Amino acid sequence: MFSRIRRAADQTGAIFRKVQELQSSLRSAREALGRIELRQLAQSASTELASHEFQVYSQWGEDGIIQRLLRDVPVKRQLFVEFGVQDYTESNTRFLLVNNNWAGLVIDASAADIGFIKRDPIYWRHNLKAVEAFITRENINDLLRTNGVTGDIGLLSVDIDGIDYWVWEAIDCVSPALVIAEYNSRFGPERSVTVAYDAGFVREKAHSSSAYYGASLAALVGLGRRKGYAFVGSNSAGSNAFFVRRDLLPSSMRELSVRDGYVGLQFREARDAQGKFADLSPEDEAALVNALPLVEVPL
Numbered sequence: 327m328f329s330r331i332r333r334a335a336d337q338t339g340a341i342f343r344k345v346q347e348l349q350s351s352l353r354s355a356r357e358a359l360g361r362i363e364l365r366q367l368a369q370s371a372s373t374e375l376a377s378h379e380f381q382v383y384s385q386w387g388e389d390g391i392i393q394r395l396l397r398d399v400p401v402k403r404q405l406f407v408e409f410g411v412q413d414y415t416e417s418n419t420r421f422l423l424v425n426n427n428w429a430g431l432v433i434d435a436s437a438a439d440i441g442f443i444k445r446d447p448i449y450w451r452h453n454l455k456a457v458e459a460f461i462t463r464e465n466i467n468d469l470l471r472t473n474g475v476t477g478d479i480g481l482l483s484v485d486i487d488g489i490d491y492w493v494w495e496a497i498d499c500v501s502p503a504l505v506i507a508e509y510n511s512r513f514g515p516e517r518s519v520t521v522a523y524d525a526g527f528v529r530e531k532a533h534s535s536s537a538y539y540g541a542s543l544a545a546l547v548g549l550g551r552r553k554g555y556a557f558v559g560s561n562s563a564g565s566n567a568f569f570v571r572r573d574l575l576p577s578s579m580r581e582l583s584v585r586d587g588y589v590g591l592q593f594r595e596a597r598d599a600q601g602k603f604a605d606l607s608p609e610d611e612a613a614l615v616n617a618l619p620l621v622e623v624p625l
Contacts, residue, residue, distance in 0.1 A: 375559035429453035463496035513542035564589035
């Protein structure tokens with residue numbers, strides 16, 4: 327009996343090691359393909375951000391957009407902050423870490439996800455720090471300062487599927503060259519709105535659809551303007567807006583209006599009351615969330 331158990335354990339261990347080897351090979355292949363795409367896109371003179379999209383670790387092509395921005399935007403300190411990263415296998419900054427060798431701080435509320443990141447080989451191969459925290463506007467600056475992040479940094483990525491507007495508004499201890507902020511395109515290009523501030527906001531609990539969260543593009547563009555940032559475009563999925571600090575905005579890059587830079591919803595994710603995919607059209611999703619309580623904020 328003992329020998330059979332030991333053989334089964336050995337076989338399981340061998341399978342696990344093989345899976346790890348395959349995962350490592352896949353990561354290497356993805357990174358190599360990303361670098362090939364980067365070399366190809368480097369020849370393009372287009373200033374339209376979506377035309378530079380490619381996906382290695384990002385969800386919707388942000389890897390390529392970031393690389394395009396870095397061609398013209400000078401960055402003094404190659405350090406990023408990203409929060410809402412889950413287990414960091416899909417993120418806006420991972421390609422920056424492995425391709426450009428930037429340092430970074432990532433924050434997520436899940437202890438399991440932060441534990442996963444710390445066990446990932448990327449954690450010892452690169453200058454990355456992962457912190458478990460539920461982010462609010464009251465604690466975000468203390469979290470950054472406690473982890474040694476103040477002053478000029480290269481990039482800030484805000485994606486917590488909730489009170490993103492209020493958290494970005496509260497941040498005052500760092501001055502990123504670039505900011506990526508998720509917007510909820512269901513609110514349309516005209517409305518300057520966000521969900522009300524709630525320090526305990528959880529998207530899945532706020533409304534059964536899971537589509538009620540975040541802020542409109544207009545709200546984020548207005549906030550960015552007040553904080554000294556120019557809106558330079560969105561990704562083609564209609565989920566992320568890109569900002570450049572105004573004093574670093576190159577002459578080759580045009581500041582966009584909300585109307586010019588808005589991209590409508592290109593995916594569906596609403597759920598029904600049982601948590602199952604609701605199969606609503608983008609128009610139906612928009613009608614649903616725009617009928618819920620929202621806070622008007624300055625343009």
